[in-house]
Amino acid sequence: MGGILSIIEAKNKEIKNSSLEVLSESQKIANTKDLENNVVILGEYEENNSNQINEFGINKVLLGATNKIENYSPDLYKNIILNLIEKFEPEIIIFSGSAIGKDISPRIAANMNYNLVTECIEIKVEENGYEIKRPIYAGKIIQTLKFNNNPIVLSLKSNYFSINKVEQKDFSFEQVNNEEIGNIISPVLKEIIQPQKETLDVSEASIIVAGGRGIKEPENFKLIEELADVLNAAVGASRAVVDAGWRPHSEQVGQTGKIVSPNLYIAIGISGAIQHQVGMINSKCIVAINKDKNAPIFKFADYGIVGDLFEIIPELISELKK
Amino acid sequence: MNIAVCVKQVPDTASQLIISGDNKSIDESGIKYEINPFDEYALEEALRLKDKDETIKITIISLGPERVKQSLTKTLAMGADEAIHIETNEVIDDCINIATIIANEIKKNQYDLILFGKKSVDQDNNQVGIMIGEINKISCISNCSEFKIEGKKIIANREVEGIVEVFESELPAIITHEKGRNELRYPSLKDLMAAKKKPINTIKVETNIDKRSELLKLEYPEKREEGVIIGEDKSSVTELIRILKEEKKII
Known part of the structure; x- marks a missing residue:
């Protein structure tokens, strides 16, 4: 058991940039520790669009909710991810620092009773665990935390990591079953209000x-x-x-x-x-x-x-x- | 209606932070502690509901050392009815442990609405409120910029990545709040005096917390070097564009 579960988001059938950062980092960890890297794609996505994720050393791509909904649903996303955790028993689960990543990662960690480390800027693989750096006090100070080999949930600081590609092994696609959603406790998205004028958001702009x-x-x-x-x-x-x-x-x-x-x-x-x-x-x-x-x-x-x-x-x- | 607002005491955002000799803590001398700004916005939302409906009862919950009482008194002066101080002198680093402790406290009462700031500006963890929702099986809408209550329902807006997501949930619910649209209120001296009569219930944290991480060190980020002044009038514009285009290649 063990391995990595990388949580990737797609929007308008494209993988988000913050998720490419996750693929790049998880590939590095997988390579250093010789772990399997399973990737789940959440959001609207098409299999034949896979050139975007071709060169990250992925083992398996799981498609969750990709044909069902284009918008965020905490319960649906949570359910898919929790099912995958049960199936793969990953030792490390990596989210991006996107709005969805920020909302769903604590839900996963709390359900699993795992630690969640947000805004990670450096993940070092050590012999008996991970050493992780993250900014605190809005970046006035950087802390280094040590985690032993218990399973852990991470989310990365967005726009912080460079996206490095590697030679790809073959990977397969698998559709994740998301028919059954039990234990509904989350709020429901009723409406999305688009801005009057198409504007770029500061957290995404270069x-x-x-x-x-x-x-x-x-x-x-x-x-x-x-x-x-x-x-x-x-x-x-x-x-x-x-x-x-x-x-x-x-x-x-x-x-x-x-x-x-x-x-x-x-x-x-x-x-x-x-x-x-x-x-x-x-x-x-x-x-x-x-x-x-x-x-x-x-x-x-x-x-x-x-x-x-x-x-x-x-x-x-x-x-x-x- | 019963509302709980969970607040954290943090160093004032203008503080210059100095790392102590052990490289593992912040030198507390000279630091002024305040209520986490996002928690203050959350409290303001609760107070505005109470302004319109006096029967609403607001309970403040805070985890931390003795000095937290001072912030609790401030919240009572602002208009909260009572406060619960979960007292500990231990620094609890793991959010899952913090969330579990506060979740247990919340379980003891029937709150219709539980408000948090979206994150604390000291540890920037952005997770405790959402975790408590999962632990206590209460619906949580995170990072809300505004919300309204309609009967037994709450409708809240999340302004994220250029769009506004409108979420709806039954009460009881948890909201983690962004900086709000409303201006904060400041208690008068009279309010502060009156607040001393309002109750602060102190509860001790049960010890033997299962520590899951180890803080290895704190350090300052790399300092940015002082740059260059290109010029003092509009003639420097061409040079700026040249640098950004040709040297930096970023435009």
């Missing part, structure tokens, strides 16, 4: 253009939106402008908002208070535009422009459009 109090007026956020449009970026916001009601909380980056790590983070009119900093410090590249040359943001931004955003942003937009 570029974020964020605005803060330096924007001065809510109407001026048009500039931020326009720049985001040109760069195909998500709009982010500091706590100050969210608390003032200028922007929705879904855009807030920081300790009480989202913790993001895009390839590029452009902070405009954001001073960079510690609560904001912890939310974006792991961005691969940070650009700051602020008129106050003493703003804390310049202490950790890779590139800075000290100046009036109302001159610089329009120039940036028109240069990028060229």
Whole structure:
């Protein structure tokens, strides 16, 4: 017994990027420990779309709820995963840090009475267990935890791992039986409200253009939106402008908002208070535009422009459009 | 209607955290403790329900050392009716153990609604409320930005990954709450005085907790190096674009 169970999500028939991170990490663990890696795909998916998951050293792909529902159902997902745990008795169950991963992983851990370690950023295989690193205090501190060989549930920090492929062994598909759902206790999804305008979410975007109090007026956020449009970026916001009601909380980056790590983070009119900093410090590249040359943001931004955003942003937009 | 709100005391988010000499704990001297911000938003939602219906009883539940009482008094001053302090001086790391302890306490009463913050801003575990739902077989909707109660039903919105998922459940239910839309209230001095008359029941945690993980060390993340100022006016824009396109290749 033993082995890995990787929980993968599909959306619009594509495997989500955060799930590819899971495949990449689970492959590494499987390889180091010589474990079998069974993968279950949840959500709308088609078998003949398998080129996306071809090179991760998978042993078996289990299709769960893939033809039944396109939307999240805690009970259905839970049931499928618990059945698979019973069947394979994995020693390690890996989820992504997606919204679904965050919701379903504690349900699984609690049902199995296993430990759940969320937001993992490093998983080291040791002789008698695992050593896992994860950020705490919104990333101000990194902790290393040691787990012995008892079964464990993990979820990965999204957008943190690089996706490494390997040569593929053959793998087979198997449809998972999900006819019987007993023990229904979870809420039911009634409706999905799509945004009025197709917008990118900060937690998924590879570029974020964020605005803060330096924007001065809510109407001026048009500039931020326009720049985001040109760069195909998500709009982010500091706590100050969210608390003032200028922007929705879904855009807030920081300790009480989202913790993001895009390839590029452009902070405009954001001073960079510690609560904001912890939310974006792991961005691969940070650009700051602020008129106050003493703003804390310049202490950790890779590139800075000290100046009036109302001159610089329009120039940036028109240069990028060229 | 009986509402329970579970709160955790955490270091103030503005705290500079210093790792102690043992490399396994945070230096507590000089840290100001506050109620976890997400728990405060959850409490605010409960208080707003009580504003409209005085018969609602709000019970606060918190696990932690003696200092937690101070936060409990604050919640009573804000308008909660009573508090339960599950006291322990032990640091309990494994969430499954924390969830089990709190789940046992919740079982003792009939709550219609149990509210949590979506996560605590110290350990960022994001799991205890959801686990308690499974342990006590109570429906849980996590990461809600708002909810409403209609008779025996609760309807809650989860704003996730660019969409809003509307979930529905029968009561009793557990909600883990995002930062809300509502502004928090602050207790007056008079409220604080009055809160001293409200009951805080202390319960000791039974010991012999089955510890499942070992904290090996704490460390600071790698520090980001101070970058460069490209310029001071709009003429620096071309240089910025060149760097992002040609050197960094990210746009």
